[in-house]
Amino acid sequence: MLIKRPSDIKPSEITDPETYAKRREFLKAAAALGVGGLIGGPVSALVTPSGQGVPMRGLVDTTHGDGLALTSYDDITSYNNFYEFGTGKEDPARYAHQLKTRPWSVVVDGECEAPGTIDIEEILKRFPQEERIYRLRCVEAWAMVVPWVGFPLSSLLSRFKPTSKAKYVAFETLVDPQQMPGQKRAVLDWPYREGLRMDEAMHPLTILGTGLYGELMPNQNGAPLRLVVPWKYGFKSIKSIVRISFTFNQPTTTWWESAPHEYGFYANVNPEVDHPRWSQARHRMIGEGLFSRKHPTLMFNGYADQVADLYRGMDLTKFY
Numbered sequence: 292m293l294i295k296r297p298s299d300i301k302p303s304e305i306t307d308p309e310t311y312a313k314r315r316e317f318l319k320a321a322a323a324l325g326v327g328g329l330i331g332g333p334v335s336a337l338v339t340p341s342g343q344g345v346p347m348r349g350l351v352d353t354t355h356g357d358g359l360a361l362t363s364y365d366d367i368t369s370y371n372n373f374y375e376f377g378t379g380k381e382d383p384a385r386y387a388h389q390l391k392t393r394p395w396s397v398v399v400d401g402e403c404e405a406p407g408t409i410d411i412e413e414i415l416k417r418f419p420q421e422e423r424i425y426r427l428r429c430v431e432a433w434a435m436v437v438p439w440v441g442f443p444l445s446s447l448l449s450r451f452k453p454t455s456k457a458k459y460v461a462f463e464t465l466v467d468p469q470q471m472p473g474q475k476r477a478v479l480d481w482p483y484r485e486g487l488r489m490d491e492a493m494h495p496l497t498i499l500g501t502g503l504y505g506e507l508m509p510n511q512n513g514a515p516l517r518l519v520v521p522w523k524y525g526f527k528s529i530k531s532i533v534r535i536s537f538t539f540n541q542p543t544t545t546w547w548e549s550a551p552h553e554y555g556f557y558a559n560v561n562p563e564v565d566h567p568r569w570s571q572a573r574h575r576m577i578g579e580g581l582f583s584r585k586h587p588t589l590m591f592n593g594y595a596d597q598v599a600d601l602y603r604g605m606d607l608t609k610f611y
């Protein structure tokens with residue numbers, strides 16, 4: 292497999308899983324001793340205009356995902372879905388360096404009292420950036436464990452004061468075929484769109500990702516800002532977001548529009564509901580090899596105790 296990485300990620304900036312795990316242990320020990328404030332610096336110090344491969348300092352450590360074995364940085368950043376850069380899994384790593392992620396701002400509008408625009412620098416400064424290890428499970432039956440950096444989507448949404456008419460949240464990716472050459476082809480109806488029900492969007496597990504492995508988000512993973520919804524299939528995790536809209540009606544989503552019998556609005560990881568072309572009951576971990584043993588998939592990707600209540604009373608074979 293030919294693996295290329297964007298030229299602006301230096302080898303010295305890549306953290307291997309072992310070093311990263313040690314750093315987490317160190318952070319925990321330091322926090323226990325009450326010296327957390329001495330580590331890193333103010334979050335503003337991590338904001339740099341140069342973009343990817345930049346270590347993020349002053350991160351808030353969390354216990355999310357403790358004990359899960361991490362997928363390597365190389366695998367997370369070289370096997371991607373990001374159709375704006377091509378439909379091949381290696382295309383995003385090859386071409387996403389063309390995306391300029393500074394300056395970058397996100398429009399927040401729709402059913403809210405305080406619509407507006409927020410800049411990525413402000414997002415990084417204002418919202419404490421947390422490290423959370425979440426599983427990413429793809430509909431094509433592969434999975435990764437990613438040490439994301441991000442912050443609860445709910446804290447951003449609340450600032451724009453959604454009204455009682457806000458029943459859903461819709462997301463859109465940038466459209467710019469010059470920077471995103473995959474958009475020159477009509478493989479999908481651009482922009483890439485996604486949506487969540489309001490209670491899903493406000494759930495504490497739902498984050499806006501700004502980085503991974505303690506570094507600013509690599510372009511191929513959706514820099515500078517992407518959604519991470521750990522109990523849903525990866526396609527819900529829309530990348531390079533430029534617009535977030537509160538809506539009264541259920542929004543259109545890219546994969547539902549493109550193949551409604553295969554991809555529903557909910558996209559909850561569900562081993563009991565097969566995709567029309569394959570089973571969802573088992574998956575392969577990226578990094579373990581093509582012929583590795585498959586793992587049984589857990590309901591809601593292992594987050595059932597925290598999210599099953601959101602879907603109580605719903606027929607999940609119908610709302611897939």
Ligand code: MTE
Pocket residue numbers: 367370371372373374375427429430464483511512513524525526527528529530531
């Ligand atoms: N976001 C945009 N804008 N374009 C895409 O093609 N692909 C989705 C999702 N977000 C996609 C996207 C799919 S199908 C998956 S599985 C995840 O991104 C993959 O995320 P990763 O590349 O970080 O593993």
